[in-house]
Amino acid sequence: MGLFPSYIENEVIVTEKKKQIVPKEYEIDFNTGQLTGRIVEGKEAIAVWIWLVLQTSRYRYYIYSWDYGNEFEDLIGQGYGKEYVEAVTRKMTEDCLLVNEDIQSISDFRVNIGLNTLSISFTANTIYGGIEFKDQAIAKPAAVGGGENAI
Numbered sequence: 001m002g003l004f005p006s007y008i009e010n011e012v013i014v015t016e017k018k019k020q021i022v023p024k025e026y027e028i029d030f031n032t033g034q035l036t037g038r039i040v041e042g043k044e045a046i047a048v049w050i051w052l053v054l055q056t057s058r059y060r061y062y063i064y065s066w067d068y069g070n071e072f073e074d075l076i077g078q079g080y081g082k083e084y085v086e087a088v089t090r091k092m093t094e095d096c097l098l099v100n101e102d103i104q105s106i107s108d109f110r111v112n113i114g115l116n117t118l119s120i121s122f123t124a125n126t127i128y129g130g131i132e133f134k135d136q137a138i139a140k141p142a143a144v145g146g147g148e149n150a151i
Helices: 043-055 082-097
Strands: 024-029 034-041 103-113 118-126 129-139
Touching: 024 043, 034 043, 043 082, 043 118, 043 129, 082 103, 082 118, 103 129
Parallel strands: none
Antiparallel strands: 024 034, 103 118, 118 129
């Protein structure tokens, strides 16, 4: 009796087709940040997920995995140049959004650096179609100072 079997069974390779799950989220009024009481699906649910991930700081809350959230507040008060902030903001946005399997890419990305806020505009290209976000404020200092450029 050897270490290896004297015969080899034919292995049956099973390929399971991954079942597409339609995302569902509670609808949020993006202007007020309040729940509306409705449940949305598909493209609208991904828009809610994007809004939430842009509002949540990464590594701060134990309830979320380390893949969820953003790191935009690392840019506040650092005195970086405009070109650097634009490049890093795009990379940070891609890092936090492309975790979602339903989001394929980010396009038409623009950064607006205001006196006390950093806002972005982009189109998220998803399997359900494009979702446009305009002037989404992503980084604000906790206590607004007296006219200094915080970002």
